Amino acid sequence: MTLLLGIVIFGIYSAALLAIGGVGFTLQFGVTNVLNLSFGSILTASIFLEYGLTGHSTNIWIAMAVGAASGAVVSLLIGHVVVGAYIRRGASGFSIAMVTIAISLMLQFGLEAIQGPDIYAYAASTNSTMNIGGVVVSSGQLTTIIVAVVAMAAVHLLLRMTKLGLAMRATAADVTLTRSCGVSPARTRAVAWLVSGALCGLCGVFLGIGEGSFSSTTGSDFFITLAAAAVLGGIGKPYGAMLGALVIGITSQAAAAVISPSYKSIAAWIILIAVLVVRPQGIMAEFAAERELVA
Amino acid sequence: MSTGMIFYLSGLAILLGINLIAIWGLDLQFGLAGINNFAYIVFQAAGGYAAALLALKPASAYGSFETYIGGFNLPFPLPLIGAAAVGGLLAVPVGLIALQRLRADYQAMAMLVLSLIATGLAQAQTGLVNGPAGLALIPQPLVGAFPSSPLGYHWIFLGLTAVCCALTWWVARGISRSPYGRLLRAVRESESAVSALGRNPNALRMTVLIAGGAIAGLSGGLLVEYVTAWGPSSWLYPETFLFLTALIVGGKGNLAGGALGALIVPIGIVELTRRLPAFGYPGMIDSLDWVAIGACLLLFLWFRPNGLIPERKQMFRERSTERTGSRMREAFAGRRTEAR
Numbered sequence: 001m002t003l004l005l006g007i008v009i010f011g012i013y014s015a016a017l018l019a020i021g022g023v024g025f026t027l028q029f030g031v032t033n034v035l036n037l038s039f040g041s042i043l044t045a046s047i048f049l050e051y052g053l054t055g056h057s058t059n060i061w062i063a064m065a066v067g068a069a070s071g072a073v074v075s076l077l078i079g080h081v082v083v084g085a086y087i088r089r090g091a092s093g094f095s096i097a098m099v100t101i102a103i104s105l106m107l108q109f110g111l112e113a114i115q116g117p118d119i120y121a122y123a124a125s126t127n128s129t130m131n132i133g134g135v136v137v138s139s140g141q142l143t144t145i146i147v148a149v150v151a152m153a154a155v156h157l158l159l160r161m162t163k164l165g166l167a168m169r170a171t172a173a174d175v176t177l178t179r180s181c182g183v184s185p186a187r188t189r190a191v192a193w194l195v196s197g198a199l200c201g202l203c204g205v206f207l208g209i210g211e212g213s214f215s216s217t218t219g220s221d222f223f224i225t226l227a228a229a230a231v232l233g234g235i236g237k238p239y240g241a242m243l244g245a246l247v248i249g250i251t252s253q254a255a256a257a258v259i260s261p262s263y264k265s266i267a268a269w270i271i272l273i274a275v276l277v278v279r280p281q282g283i284m285a286e287f288a289a290e291r292e293l294v295a
Numbered sequence: 296m297s298t299g300m301i302f303y304l305s306g307l308a309i310l311l312g313i314n315l316i317a318i319w320g321l322d323l324q325f326g327l328a329g330i331n332n333f334a335y336i337v338f339q340a341a342g343g344y345a346a347a348l349l350a351l352k353p354a355s356a357y358g359s360f361e362t363y364i365g366g367f368n369l370p371f372p373l374p375l376i377g378a379a380a381v382g383g384l385l386a387v388p389v390g391l392i393a394l395q396r397l398r399a400d401y402q403a404m405a406m407l408v409l410s411l412i413a414t415g416l417a418q419a420q421t422g423l424v425n426g427p428a429g430l431a432l433i434p435q436p437l438v439g440a441f442p443s444s445p446l447g448y449h450w451i452f453l454g455l456t457a458v459c460c461a462l463t464w465w466v467a468r469g470i471s472r473s474p475y476g477r478l479l480r481a482v483r484e485s486e487s488a489v490s491a492l493g494r495n496p497n498a499l500r501m502t503v504l505i506a507g508g509a510i511a512g513l514s515g516g517l518l519v520e521y522v523t524a525w526g527p528s529s530w531l532y533p534e535t536f537l538f539l540t541a542l543i544v545g546g547k548g549n550l551a552g553g554a555l556g557a558l559i560v561p562i563g564i565v566e567l568t569r570r571l572p573a574f575g576y577p578g579m580i581d582s583l584d585w586v587a588i589g590a591c592l593l594l595f596l597w598f599r600p601n602g603l604i605p606e607r608k609q610m611f612r613e614r615s616t617e618r619t620g621s622r623m624r625e626a627f628a629g630r631r632t633e634a635r
Contacts, residue, residue, distance in 0.1 A: 035400040035401065035403075035404060037404065037407070082593075086596065086597065089597070091596065091600075092399070093398060093399050093400045094331055094399040094400055094403065095596055095600065096400065097331075097399070097400035097403050097404070098539070098543070098592060098596060099592075099593065099596055101536060101592075102536075102589040102590075102592035102593045102596070103589065103593070104589075105533060105536060105585050105586070105588060105589035105592075106585075106586050106589035106590060106593075108585075109533075109582045109583070109584075109585035109586050109589070110582075110586050112582040112585075113575070113579055113582035113583050113586065116575065116576045116578075116579060117576050117578075221411075224407075224408055224411055227404070227408075228408075260419065262415070262418065262419040263415075263419060265411075265415060266412060266415040266416065266419065269408050269411055269412045269415070270412060272408050273392060273405065273408060273409065273412065276392065276393075276395065276397070276405050277391075277392055277395075
């Protein structure tokens with residue numbers, strides 16, 4: 001019973017992390033139609049920046065502010081400036097994937113060169129813990145869950161209640177029509193990269209502080225799990241990503257508890273592949289239509 | 296030239312050969328048929344493991360300091376043939392999963408995930424191929440066959456690599472120039488046109504995935520027999536981009552482009568920089584190599600997306616029509632003389 005409760009509680013904690021990042025990834029994909037394979041490296045860069053700029057601060061407010069800001073800036077530079085330039089030059093969908101991979105390699109190994117043999121770890125926080133039916137949960141994990149819920153509510157409000165959100169949803173649905181309504185797609189896309197980066201940075205600092213230590217590959221490993229959540233929910237759909245995060249989070253915790261901790265990520269990745277094999281037409285509905293690549 | 300230098304240069308030549316084989320195999324899939332195989336390194340890895348397990352004695356023969364399945368102690372050239380076979384066989388499940396009608400960038404991501412799953416499984420299943428530590432003490436081929444010094448053996452291995460290179464070149468050139476190669480180019484350029492002509496594009500992709508996979512397996516087998524050790528850290532997913540960058544820099548879709556890419560990227564950027572005077576901590580140059588590879592990729596995609604040696608436009612002489620044409624000309628000329 002405690003095992004089951006543990007799987008559910010830690011599954012929800014994993015889901016919270018996945019949802020923050022997954023919604024950021026899927027939102028940007030929906031609006032810009034660019035498969036951003038450098039998302040994981042942006043995540044790592046945000047942790048490195050937070051760690052460096054704040055002097056390893058684990059103060060959750062400072063960490064959140066700096067992490068989100070770092071992610072937003074890096075994401076805007078990569079997405080709007082670099083990737084945007086290649087798209088305006090007429091690069092194909094595959095070339096764009098290669099561009100994001102190239103950026104990802106440069107970022108990841110650049111950070112590895114900076115880190116070197118050093119171990120980057122946050123000071124062990126004297127977190128208070130809570131006992132829920134025999135499962136010990138730290139206050140940091142609870143904070144992550146609360147922040148995720150707030151962030152999801154904020155994304156919901158942004159998409160449903162603001163003009164900007166309407167513009168983003170409209171750009172995701174039909175660029176030409178949106179442009180003819182007098183909405184600047186370029187500005188909307190820049191905002192999408194910014195919001196996506198901010199969520200990515202937020203996810204990064206919670207991941208870094210939650211795990212206690214991090215390295216240059218932290219983000220790229222986590223990214224695929226996060227992409228699994230996004231794909232499961234139907235990529236490009238923020239609400240789908242939230243649901244996907246919950247499924248992936250609980251499944252990966254169950255795999256870790258039942259099989260072995262080394263299967264935590266593998267389980268999520270196999271789900272990602274299974275979605276592709278079993279329901280290609282489900283994803284086809286989203287993917288088959290060759291939409292215009294937009295900068 | 297000092298013996299050390301000769302040793303180094305011949306080793307470099309062996310590595311160049313092994314990379315050439317791998318890059319030509321990828322070129323068949325990516326350059327010729329347009330398959331975005333982001334899991335290519337897994338085929339090389341599978342070949343490497345196959346060669347290792349076929350050549351090694353059972354684990355107990357080494358005091359069981361590593362655990363693995365098999366250990367068949369087979370003589371040369373069986374491990375290499377096994378490596379190619381396993382590489383080709385692996386293409387079947389990978390193809391069934393990833394060769395669906397997915398958007399190009401999405402297919403690439405599915406491949407990337409397969410690569411990560413393979414690494415994860417190799418690390419998690421410690422009994423299969425010794426987990427994260429990897430295999431060591433892999434026997435080299437033909438060691439006892441000729442009485443030779445270490446340098447002499449280097450030459451023998453170089454000869455073996457050269458033979459494999461020549462074989463790969465011959466196969467890749469044959470495929471590229473055959474009607475089958477023409478079909479693969481057609482799949483790359485216009486899938487719907489191939490379908491309209493009554494050919495199944497996915498079946499064609501599958502065949503070239505198998506052919507390229509077998510070549511990757513062979514290169515993996517050679518590499519493992521050369522370095523005598525193989526573990527998950529040798530084939531992390533970025534290694535695929537080493538080969539892809541080589542193709543994009545050198546020029547995809549032609550063998551000369553692949554060869555130039557092999558010389559510039561895996562040898563020039565990765566191997567030769569190891570000779571630079573050391574700076575920073577040990578391993579810093581390796582990290583910076585990858586930054587350089589990413590930068591190369593970005594620069595070439597911007598300035599020269601077709602590479603240094605672009606693929607030449609293929610002109611196929613239709614022999615039968617030409618013959619008909621000349622016969623018609625003769626007939627026409629004959630009629631004119633008759634008319635006169």
